[in-house]
Structures are given as structure tokens and as C-alpha cells.
Amino acid sequence: MHAIELTPNYYDDPDATPPNLLGHYAGLVSRIIAFVIDALIVALALALIPWLVQILLESIGIGTLTTRWMVGVERLLASGIFAILFTYSYYAFFWFFAGMTIGNAVIGIRIIRTNGKRVGPFRTLLRLIGYAIALIPFGLGFFWILIDDRRQGWHDKLAGTFAVYAWEARPDERFYVHRFVKKLPMSVLEHIKLPPPEIDNNLPHAKNK
Amino acid sequence: MAIDTKMTKKEQAVIPAPPDSIEDNDLTSLTRLVIGAADIGINELRQRLRRWEEEIDTAQTKEQKRSSQIPPDGLAVPPEELEPRSEDVLRYALIGMMFDAQAIIKSGSVKVVKAGRRVKRRTSPILRPLASSRLLSPARKSYKKMVSLGQRRVDRWIEIGRAEETHSRMMAETALSGTVDETIDYLAENPGVQQLITSQTTSLAEEVVEEVRERTVSADILLEGFSRALFRRKPRHALPPPPVEAQISAVTLRADKPISNATIKG
Numbered sequence: 001m002h003a004i005e006l007t008p009n010y011y012d013d014p015d016a017t018p019p020n021l022l023g024h025y026a027g028l029v030s031r032i033i034a035f036v037i038d039a040l041i042v043a044l045a046l047a048l049i050p051w052l053v054q055i056l057l058e059s060i061g062i063g064t065l066t067t068r069w070m071v072g073v074e075r076l077l078a079s080g081i082f083a084i085l086f087t088y089s090y091y092a093f094f095w096f097f098a099g100m101t102i103g104n105a106v107i108g109i110r111i112i113r114t115n116g117k118r119v120g121p122f123r124t125l126l127r128l129i130g131y132a133i134a135l136i137p138f139g140l141g142f143f144w145i146l147i148d149d150r151r152q153g154w155h156d157k158l159a160g161t162f163a164v165y166a167w168e169a170r171p172d173e174r175f176y177v178h179r180f181v182k183k184l185p186m187s188v189l190e191h192i193k194l195p196p197p198e199i200d201n202n203l204p205h206a207k208n209k
Numbered sequence: 210m211a212i213d214t215k216m217t218k219k220e221q222a223v224i225p226a227p228p229d230s231i232e233d234n235d236l237t238s239l240t241r242l243v244i245g246a247a248d249i250g251i252n253e254l255r256q257r258l259r260r261w262e263e264e265i266d267t268a269q270t271k272e273q274k275r276s277s278q279i280p281p282d283g284l285a286v287p288p289e290e291l292e293p294r295s296e297d298v299l300r301y302a303l304i305g306m307m308f309d310a311q312a313i314i315k316s317g318s319v320k321v322v323k324a325g326r327r328v329k330r331r332t333s334p335i336l337r338p339l340a341s342s343r344l345l346s347p348a349r350k351s352y353k354k355m356v357s358l359g360q361r362r363v364d365r366w367i368e369i370g371r372a373e374e375t376h377s378r379m380m381a382e383t384a385l386s387g388t389v390d391e392t393i394d395y396l397a398e399n400p401g402v403q404q405l406i407t408s409q410t411t412s413l414a415e416e417v418v419e420e421v422r423e424r425t426v427s428a429d430i431l432l433e434g435f436s437r438a439l440f441r442r443k444p445r446h447a448l449p450p451p452p453v454e455a456q457i458s459a460v461t462l463r464a465d466k467p468i469s470n471a472t473i474k475g
Binding site: 021022023024025026027028033099106110112114116117118147149150164166170171 | 418421422423425426427428429430432433436437440442448449450451452453454455456457458459460
């Protein structure tokens with residue numbers, strides 16, 4: 001794998017074309033936004049589905065029958081199990097068939113295994129367990145993405161997955177350079193000054209760049 | 210309208226049929242449409258004129274209040290700007306004449322009516338013996354008959370007008386709403402319009418998504434730089450490239466089969 005000639009860093013040359021990050025590891029912000037979108041979708045669905053089911057059952061005359069026995073702890077337990085199953089099904093379905101959930105699709109990232117294969121039901125389970133583990137120490141497992149060389153959180157490491165940009169991700173140099181970078185102290189700028197990533201010229205999607 | 214049974218056959222032939230028996234032909238329908246449209250249009254125009262006048266009055270009142278608060282030595286208009294320019298004078302005069310002419314015509318017509326009444330009042334005592342004389346009796350009968358016929362015709366017109374106004378208005382409203390519906394249907398069914406709307410909506414949505422994505426990618430790099438600076442870690446000089454398989458799968462999700470060199474080489 002050899003690097004192709006790319007324009008200089010857009011910090012040194014603000015008019016330069018930023019590097020194309022298609023196929024490279026996605027960062028924390030992208031992934032958090034995608035996660036929030038998915039969480040909202042799942043939460044909305046979890047709120048609406050029981051209501052719709054209730055209406056449906058009442059319309060056929062068995063609504064009170066089903067709710068009468070499900071009271072207190074039983075009902076809470078049933079709701080919890082349903083929520084877990086639904087969340088798992090949501091992620092498993094989308095990651096397996098499309099490699100991306102709705103939130104991932106909006107932000108343009110794809111979840112794949114480290115060997116490039118699709119994420120199956122078992123790895124989905126591992127990844128969701130990884131979410132819980134990453135969350136326990138105040139989200140440290142997620143912030144691991146910031147310092148990990150492959151931008152993997154604990155859940156990625158547990159499930160053996162990557163999150164990669166599925167679009168021609170180019171940092172918005174106007175937004176990036178003019179709004180923030182020029183206002184930062186040099187000690188921080190030294191860290192932000194990222195040279196372009198290495199991209200294999202032989203890849204099909206890199207050829208037409 | 211009930212026609213007087215004492216009317217002669219000649220009179221009945223002269224007066225047209227009552228309104229409920231007016232034939233519905235294309236010309237009648239067109240007339241109804243034109244009258245209805247004019248009726249609706251005039252009503253709408255009058256309403257808008259009244260509203261616009263009220264709005265202008267309100268705005269002028271506000272302007273006057275505001276100008277009265279300006280100190281005399283402050284932002285007052287310079288005296289030379291109050292003097293109209295020579296090329297404006299003719300325009301002002303023409304506009305003024307148009308408005309003044311309305312008032313003149315209005316007061317003139319009132320004067321004409323009053324003069325007519327005065328003339329009638331003064332001449333009627335003189336002409337009364339002549340008009341009631343036996344000599345002019347046949348002419349007077351013919352005159353009365355003519356007046357009676359004319360009055361009947363006017364009454365009939367009033368009745369037709371009353372009925373037709375409602376009918377015409379309904380017809381114009383139906384035509385208007387029908388035309389609007391047909392236009393909307395046409396626009397909704399026209400593939401060109403549909404394509405235009407879809408492409409506009411899609412391109413707008415695409416632009417928004419693109420912008421959001423660009424900013425998140427920027428934020429990814431920015432936040433990473435911050436965190437590395439915070440933990441005093443060595444700056445990252447290059448993003449390590451992911452495995453080739455991962456880069457290919459980023460474009461198209463790969464099936465669960467071994468990747469071949471041919472696929473990589475493209």
C-alpha cells in the first residue's frame with residue numbers, strides 16, 4: 001500500500017483540497033451523532049409501538065384482556081425485555097443487511113468487521129454489550145476512540161469491528177480553518193495539524209480521485 | 210313574474226319570457242360567467258381597496274407621530290427638498306386633475322339633477338292645463354301605455370337581474386374553483402413539475418446532509434486534536450490506513466466470502 005500524492009495540509013494551505021477520508025476510521029463526533037439519531041429512533045419506536053399495539057388489540061376486543069394480567073413488576077419486566085429485543089433487532093437488522101443503521105446512514109459511516117465482512121447477529125450482541133461496558137466508567141470506553149490509533153471504542157474492540165466513513169469525507173476547511181483553527185493557541189494547533197492520511201491508490205474508489 | 214292578464218297580445222309578445230324560462234345556451238352561460246366574474250372581482254377589489262386605504266392611513270398616522278417627535282433642529286427635511294422640481298410639477302398637476310375631476314363631476318351631476326327638478330317645478334303649473342286638455346287625450350293615453358310597458362320591462366329586468374346575479378356568481382365561483390382544482394391536478398400529474406419539485410427537494414436535503422457530514426468530520430479531527438493536546442500525547446502525524454478489506458467494504462458492503470486480489474486491483 002503506497003500513498004498517493006495529495007495536496008498539502010489545509011492548515012498550511014487553506015485553499016488546498018482537504019484529503020478524502022473515504023474508507024478511513026470515523027471519529028468520535030460523527031459516531032456520537034449517529035448514535036444519538038439511532039437512540040431517538042429507537043426511543044420513538046418504543047414509545048409508539050405499545051400504544052399502536054394497544055389500539056389494535058382494543059379494536060379487536062382483547063385490549064383489556066392483555067393488559068389485565070400484565071401489571072406492576074410483570075409489566076415492567078415485559079416492557080424491558082421488549083425494549084432490549086427491539087433495540088437488538090434494530091441494530092442487528094441494519095448492521096447485517098446494510099452495514100449501517102439509519103443514524104449511521106445520515107452521518108455516512110459504516111460498521112464492519114476488522115476483516116471487512118459484515119457484522120452478524122453475534123457481533124451485534126457483543127457490540128451492544130460493549131456499549132454497556134464502555135458506558136460504565138463514565139463513558140471512558142467511548143472516549144477511547146479519541147486516543148486509539150484505529151479510532152476503536154471498547155465496544156469495537158470487544159466485537160472486532162471498525163466504524164469507517166462510507167462517503168467521500170472531506171473536512172469542511174472553511175468551517176474548520178476559519179472558525180476555529182486560527183483562533184487556537186499554537187500548542188493546540190500543533191496537535192490539530194494533521195497531515196493527509198495514506199490512501200491506497202489501487203483501491204477502486206481511490207482511482208477516480 | 211306574473212304578467213298582467215289585462216295586457217294585450219301585442220304587449221305579451223313584446224315582453225320576453227320570465228326568468229325561469231330563459232334558455233340555457235352557451236351565450237347565456239358565457240354572459241353569466243362574465244357577470245359573475247365581474248361581480249366577484251369588483252367585490253374583491255373593493256374589499257382590498259378599503260383594506261389598503263386603512264393600511265396606508267395607519268402607516269401615515271405612525272409616520273406623522275414619528276416625525277412630530279423629531280426635534281426641529283434634528284433630522285428635519287431641508288427646506289430645498291420640500292420644493293418640487295420643475296419636471297415633477299406637470300406630473301403633480303395631471304394627478305391632481307384626475308382627482309379633482311372626480312369631485313367636479315360628482316358636484317356637477319348633483320347640480321344638474323337639482324336644476325332639472327327646479328325646471329320641472331316651475332314649468333309644471335304652466336303646462337298642466339295643456340297636458341290635461343281633451344285635445345291631447347289620445348296622445349296622453351299612448352304615453353301612459355308606453356310608460357306602463359316600460360315600467361313592466363324594467364321590473365322584469367330587475368327580477369331577471371336578481372335571479373341571474375346569484376346564478377352568475379355561483380357559476381363564476383364554480384368555474385374559479387374548478388379551474389384552480391384542474392390546475393393543481395395538472396401540476397400534480399405533470400411529470401415535469403413532479404420531477405422539478407422532487408429534484409429541488411432532494412438536492413436541498415442532500416446539501417443539508419452533506420453540510421452536516423462535513424462539519425462532523427471536521428469536528429472529529431478537531432476534538433481528537435484537543436484531546437491529544439489535553440493528555441499531552443504526541444501529535445498524530447498520519448491517520449493509519451485501515452485494512453484494504455475495510456476500505457472496500459466502506460464503499461460496498463462485502464459478502465461473506467474471501468477477498469481476491471483482482472477485487473483490490475479493480
